[in-house]
Amino acid sequence: MDELNEMRLQMAAMKQSLDKSQIISKKLLAKVMGSKASLLNKIVIGEVVLLPVIFLIILGICYACKSTLWVAWVFLIIGGADTILDFWTIRIGPKKLNSYSMLELKKFIVKQKKVRRLQAVIAVVVMIPWLLWTYYEWCHLNIFFTTLDETLRWTILFIVGISVVVAIVVVILIMKKLDSINDDMVADIDEFTE
Amino acid sequence: MKGPEQAFELLVKEYKSTIYSICYMFAQNKAEADDLFQEALINLWQGSCGFRGESSLKSWVYRVTLNTCISYKRKKKITTVDIDIAPDAFSEESAEGRQTRMLHDRISQLGPMDRAIILLWLENMPYDEIGAIVGMNAKAIGVRLVRIKEKLKKISNPE
Numbered sequence A: 001m002d003e004l005n006e007m008r009l010q011m012a013a014m015k016q017s018l019d020k021s022q023i024i025s026k027k028l029l030a031k032v033m034g035s036k037a038s039l040l041n042k043i044v045i046g047e048v049v050l051l052p053v054i055f056l057i058i059l060g061i062c063y064a065c066k067s068t069l070w071v072a073w074v075f076l077i078i079g080g081a082d083t084i085l086d087f088w089t090i091r092i093g094p095k096k097l098n099s100y101s102m103l104e105l106k107k108f109i110v111k112q113k114k115v116r117r118l119q120a121v122i123a124v125v126v127m128i129p130w131l132l133w134t135y136y137e138w139c140h141l142n143i144f145f146t147t148l149d150e151t152l153r154w155t156i157l158f159i160v161g162i163s164v165v166v167a168i169v170v171v172i173l174i175m176k177k178l179d180s181i182n183d184d185m186v187a188d189i190d191e192f193t194e
Numbered sequence B: 001m002k003g004p005e006q007a008f009e010l011l012v013k014e015y016k017s018t019i020y021s022i023c024y025m026f027a028q029n030k031a032e033a034d035d036l037f038q039e040a041l042i043n044l045w046q047g048s049c050g051f052r053g054e055s056s057l058k059s060w061v062y063r064v065t066l067n068t069c070i071s072y073k074r075k076k077k078i079t080t081v082d083i084d085i086a087p088d089a090f091s092e093e094s095a096e097g098r099q100t101r102m103l104h105d106r107i108s109q110l111g112p113m114d115r116a117i118i119l120l121w122l123e124n125m126p127y128d129e130i131g132a133i134v135g136m137n138a139k140a141i142g143v144r145l146v147r148i149k150e151k152l153k154k155i156s157n158p159e
Helices: A002-020 A026-034 A039-065 A070-089 A094-099 A102-140 A150-193 B003-026 B030-048 B057-071 B095-107 B112-122 B127-134 B138-156
Strands: none
Touching: A002 B003, A002 B095, A002 B112, A002 B138, A026 B003, A026 B030, A039 A070, A039 A102, A070 A102, A094 A102, A094 B030, A094 B057, A102 A150, A102 B057, A102 B112, A102 B127, B003 B030, B003 B057, B003 B095, B003 B112, B030 B057, B057 B112, B057 B127, B095 B112, B095 B138, B112 B127, B112 B138, B127 B138
């Protein structure tokens, strides 16, 4: 067991040399204590902030188009449920890092990724009928919209269409980022079971 | 300074070398170790209010640091504060630095779980305490350690 004793000595020497180092500065401590959340937490917080803003915009359009307000309320219910779920499927809170063993953390991250995929599929399935319904309420049933000049009508539809595509692309990019973060973790975790 | 901040400052001063050495062994280079170190400190700070003393403080520090290393997002660069470390500890020119590099090279050839177990063993931690941190029983740790030691022997003497 010479190698292991040598490693123990190397470890002790390294720690001794680190003990002599400053490492912890006032600036670092201030930065650490002032930190609020990690990237994953920020994404969820961003959603919480964005949801009421989008809801109010949709509500405003509903008022302007004199269409049913249920379009906005249903959006809030779907978006709210999705955001609540994100607290479980995206965040890795300090409590979990605090109390989970490494194997428990591994199981949690793998489960989180699986549930997030399922959540994304359900969100798409629910959002497509909502989008079609919104289109029907705002464009088809709306007297103001149907009496507009055809060019203007198509321009509005084009702008709305582009906005929807941009929103979908942004969501896909965020999902890809989350997946790549989880994939990195899972790649490490897979080595556990070797 | 208020109570929790002062207690945290004392805690990191006490365990700074332990935390940094774990981070270094999980990182690919010193810059990544600095990132990991800062992330571990953030997680320790955010989790310190929830620490109820169910395990020893040392075990808790190891648990949070190892979990941070496992769940660390490599693409995210977070270090904004320079971490001042004695240059000898990591310099290729000093005997001390070469020893550290040798240790890193050996340990980094192991998988993350084996790396965690051997690091805890090198710290003279008992099997049951190692088991509580990684989520295995003491007997399984013993078996795993035998395998790790064999792997390390092969790494040191490839023929």
